[in-house]
Amino acid sequence: MRRWLALLVAATTSLVLIALLVPMALLIRSVAESGAMDRATAAAESVAVAVGTPGLALEVERVARPVTVFLPDGRTVGASAPRSDAVRLAATGRSVTAFAAGGREVLVSALSSGGTAVIRVFVPDDELTRGVREAWLALFVLGLALVVLGIVLADRLALAVTRPVDALARVSHRLAGGDLTARAEPGGPPEVRSVALALNHLAGRIDELLVAERESVADLSHRLRTPLTGLRLDAEALRDPEEAARLQARVDALERAVSAVITEARRRSAGRDSCDAAAVVRERVRFWSVLAEDQGREVSVSLPAAPLPVTVGAEELAACVDALLGNVFAHTPEGAAMSVRLTPHPSGALLAVEDTGPGFDPAFLERGTSGGGSTGLGLDIARRTAESSGGRLTVSRPTGGGARVEVLLTTT
Template structure:
């Protein structure tokens, strides 16, 4: 916008200056020509006063102008000049002004007892244009200065307009990135201030809606956990072990699905967060290590020595780690070892979980088709956690057997 405003002002100012300065330049030239012609005429008339007297040669010498006097007998006094057709015309008794090769000649006819005397005063082109080019240069410099001044004022005005608009754009990008505390500072024209106030109101309204959604999610969690607990107790009371195991597996799948839905809703309703990935992964691995010890699983853990901040909330990252390790315990036989490695990455951090189980087909990792009777929601949670932080998820088989999941997390 600043460039377009500057171009608009430059074009408008140029048109106005052209409309003003061109006539002024022509007027200056006309005034200069009229002045030169007036001086030449005055010189010729001052000599004409001495026609018919003995002081004529002295009068021609005293005048500060190139003057030539053509006497009736053909004799010439003063500057040498060719007897042109205009001189012949003036000899008939008519005073004229005529164009010649290098300028103009002013011819004054004076009657004397011997006949008509023609006094010629010559005005060169340089005399006609004396001071005109300097005046035109001054007008050109003045015009350019006015154009530059107009552009500078337009740029200053444009900054006053575009500055608040750029601020609105930055705030909107921050809001889109999850920073719900971002607010625009009203400024600039009235309309821009109105937009800033409306954007701030919208951001506040979004925060209120997300707070209400978090409360609804928390209420949903409590409401669903109670009937699931009762259903699990009913399953445990079944007398048929096979039936109890079958129904119990379905209840487990339902509980995982409900947990995934609640975790995902909490993640979406929360603002942009960050945490120390090293601390979160260490705490979750310590939690799962108890179960790994009971099942005879060897755990290989490699964590950074210091903090490793990532653009994910502690709860979201903990749910991601739980989902990945839960898949290891759910889909690998007891005694199968696994490893957890966390290391810095150009984007932020990289979490790698690999196991020595039977592995899986990567083509079956879409939602609802991850194999082994799983719903696939564990990897889905991990993928959304990674993508929401600016990273991604990749799954690959281990050459020696097993699966490898790489989760890339962005930096805050």
């Protein structure tokens, strides 16, 4: 926008200057020519006074320019010059101006005792244009300076408009990236200030809607937990063990699906948050260590002593760790060892959960098809957590057997 405004002002200023300076340049040339011709005419008239007197030759010599006097008897006094048609016309008693080679000639007639004499004063082209080029150069420099000044002023004016607009664009990009605290600083022209206020109002409204959505998700969680609990109690009350187990499995699957939907809705509505990954993982490992001790599992933990911030909310990361550790307890035999390691990574933080269980085939790690009677929901939650932070989930089989799940989280 700055460039277009500068070009517009430059074009407009140039047109205005051309409209003013071109006539002025022509006027300067005309004034210069007129002055030179007036001086030549004055010189010719001063010589005409001396025609017919003994001092004619002296008067001709006093004039500092080529002067020729054509006497009626055919003689000439002064500089040599041809008797042109203009000279013959002036001999009839008329004063004329005519073009000549290399300049112009001013012809003034004067009466003498023997007839009409003609005084010719030659004006060269250099005298006709004396000072014109310098004046034109001064006009050109003045016009160029005015164009540059106009461009500079237009650039300053454009900055007053583009800076607030650029700030609005940056705020809109921050809002699009999930930073709902971004607000625009009203400034610039009234129209731009109005847009900034409208953008701030929109950001506030989005924040309000997200708060309402989080409240709705929490209410949905409470509303669904109650009927699920009732279904579970009804399934446990059945007399047929096989039917009870089948219904219990259906209720468990429904509960996991509901939990996944609620977790995903919370993740979308919570926006981009951050937490200390070391503190969250330490707390969740401490929670699961009680169950590991009951099952005789050896747990190896390696966590950094310093805080390790990541672009994932604390609740979301805790759910991810719970899903990974829950998979270990659910799909490996009691007594199988496991390890949890959180280490800094060039791209962020790397969370690795490894066990010595039977393992699984990474080729079938898709939602709902992980094998072993699992729905694959835990790994899907971990994958979504990694991707929400800009990282990735990697599943592999260690050399000694078992399974290793690595979650890469980006740092703030």
